[in-house]
Amino acid sequence: MSRPEMLALHNIEPEFFGYQRKFVDYLRDPVETEALAAILPARISVYAKLMYNKIEGSLDACFPVCRELLESDRWQQLVKLFIKEHCCESPLYRDIPDEFINYLLNETPDMALPAFFSELAHFEWMELVLETAQNNPIAAKPAASDLLATIPVLNPVMHLLHYHYPVQTIMPSDENWTYWKEWETVNYKEESAHLIGLRDEQYGVHFIETNPATLRLIELLQDNFRTGEQAATQLALELRHSDHVQFLTFCRDILNNLKQQQIIVGTVHE
Structure with missing residues (x-):
């Protein structure tokens, strides 16, 4: 087999990869990719709903003020845009709020938001950061009475x-x-x-x-x-x-x- 033929063979995408991509595309946006449901597992819509509910639940818990500010319809629109547009770097459920903050600070959601929204979300997220931070031991004595001299x-x-x-x-x-x-x-x-x-x-x-x-x-x-x-x-x-x-x-x-x-x-x- 010639080198060009080997390279061409190497570049052929396995059928399974294409199937995976369609599967993920549907989960990210079930409305715009509704036609894909016909070639995916029968219960794919249930799976997509469960995934959405899980992500929305995590964000509701971490950003209650943001949710209240936008009200239900806009908040759900933002959650859907996050799922559709953002490529998460972590697979962990605990890291969903971190990924959401990354999305707000470094990407541009295609919807109207308050000028202060990303800062408000960051402030709410900081409570989770502080609550879950590792408590490293401190190599120090109790604070001295003269803090200028020590x-x-x-x-x-x-x-x-x-x-x-x-x-x-x-x-x-x-x-x-x-x-x-x-x-x-x-x-x-x-x-x-x-x-x-x-x-x-x-x-x-x-x-x-x-x-x-x-x-x-x-x-x-x-x-x-x-x-x-x-x-x-x-x-x-x-x-x-x-x-x-x-x-x-x-x-x-x-x-x-x-x-x-x-x-x-x-x-x-x-």
Whole structure:
């Protein structure tokens, strides 16, 4: 057999692969591929419905506010687009919300959505991330009384979050819920939100509103090699604050608050 003949034979797609593709195409979009049902197993429509219900159930549980915001018809449309358009990298049921966030942030669903929708979904998803994060042991002593003189150790289950909209207030119980529900007619102005998401030692998840300076101070401590004073000094340089003594007092108060909020969970000495 000549080389061209071998290559041609190699490029022939096995019939089973074509069947698999039709099977998956139907599961992704049973409406547009309805004709395929005739060449697929008799109960394929039942299987497609079960798969949809399983995925929608996972997303309903993780994104209840997003679902309430869009209401049932639009939410179901978005779930169907996700199933149709997104190629999941993980086969695990637990990872469906992760894949949905990847879809919202990196692809463009072919439907109208609020400008703040992907950030709201990310905020809801962060609760799941914090709840399920591995609890790695901390090699540190209990937090010292002088956090400037020691190296603060941060909560290992923590995320620093920056949003363009106040997603932490967008919920049915908030007095402005009706305002956010009118997303089709309202031109929302961006309003930055700076949050710290963490899990405490009782496994409770919390989101704490803060400010850019505090977030930057925490970032400077994340490498676990700066004392509180060294981090504060660096922050003063970045903010061009000339009164060093006053700024250290300011940062001492911040560090003590972070300790009370279980953001700082221990210290080590140089």
